[in-house]
Amino acid sequence: MPLFETTSAGLILWAVIGYGLGAVPFGMVLAKIMGLGNLREIGSGNIGATNVLRTGNKLAAALTLLLDGGKGAVAVLLARVFANEDAVQLAALMAFIGHCYPVWLGFRGGKGVATFLGIMLALAWPVGFACCLTWLVAALISRVSSMGAIMAAALSTGWAVVLGYGEVLILAFVLTLLVFWRHRSNISRIKAGTEPKIGQKG
Numbered sequence: 001m002p003l004f005e006t007t008s009a010g011l012i013l014w015a016v017i018g019y020g021l022g023a024v025p026f027g028m029v030l031a032k033i034m035g036l037g038n039l040r041e042i043g044s045g046n047i048g049a050t051n052v053l054r055t056g057n058k059l060a061a062a063l064t065l066l067l068d069g070g071k072g073a074v075a076v077l078l079a080r081v082f083a084n085e086d087a088v089q090l091a092a093l094m095a096f097i098g099h100c101y102p103v104w105l106g107f108r109g110g111k112g113v114a115t116f117l118g119i120m121l122a123l124a125w126p127v128g129f130a131c132c133l134t135w136l137v138a139a140l141i142s143r144v145s146s147m148g149a150i151m152a153a154a155l156s157t158g159w160a161v162v163l164g165y166g167e168v169l170i171l172a173f174v175l176t177l178l179v180f181w182r183h184r185s186n187i188s189r190i191k192a193g194t195e196p197k198i199g200q201k202g
Contacts, residue, residue, distance in 0.1 A: 005084040005086055006084045006086050006087045010083060014083055014094075015090050017078065017079070017091060018098065019097060021095050022072065022094065022098025022100075022115060023101075023103060024071055025102055026068055026071070027046075027048055027049065030060050034059075036055040042055055046111060048114065049068065050145040054196075065114050066114075068110065069121070071115065072096065072099070072115040072116065072122065073119065073121060075091045075119070076091060076092050076119055076122035076123055089123070092123060093171060093175070095115060095119060096178060110182075111149065111186075112179060113145075113179070117152065120156060120172070123171070127159045130155075135151065135152035136148065138152070144190065146183055147190060150179070153176040153179035153180065156172040156175070
């Protein structure tokens with residue numbers, strides 16, 4: 001856990017910046033620009049890359065993945081340049097919350113997987129890389145994107161310990177809880193064997 005070195009005003013500022021970056025709904029924006037329809041009426045109704053892929057447009061899905069991950073990384077990197085580590089981690093947390101609960105969409109956002117991975121890559125790239133590999137392996141084996149997300153989040157704290165990044169342990173744990181909360185319906189469907197496979201159109 002980082003030392004608390006930033007003033008209250010500074011922490012509020014970086015919380016707002018992090019949330020503002022995270023709240024940009026790139027999936028909705030790209031779907032609109034590329035004429036893919038309303039994501040709320042497609043598949044799961046989610047705004048993330050997995051649901052964008054259900055439109056059949058792989059480019060849009062890839063761009064959504066990169067941009068949703070990028071906004072989490074940008075929040076971390078900006079704060080790291082201009083602020084202390086406590087502000088960095090707060091900006092990271094708020095970017096994730098911004099993605100999941102964006103004010104522009106009535107606080108109905110995405111599941112946060114790409115943003116989570118972008119945050120971890122920017123905070124501690126070996127941990128982030130391990131989480132990305134975990135997602136990839138789990139998703140390839142199960143053919144279920146949410147399974148990859150759940151496994152990546154679940155193992156993130158373990159990767160932080162093993163790879164020597166204890167300073168991100170608490171944030172990784174909090175983000176893991178949030179990922180699990182956002183995926184609670186997916187977990188129920190996985191248990192029931194009804195969770196859609198990757199690329200399956202809704």
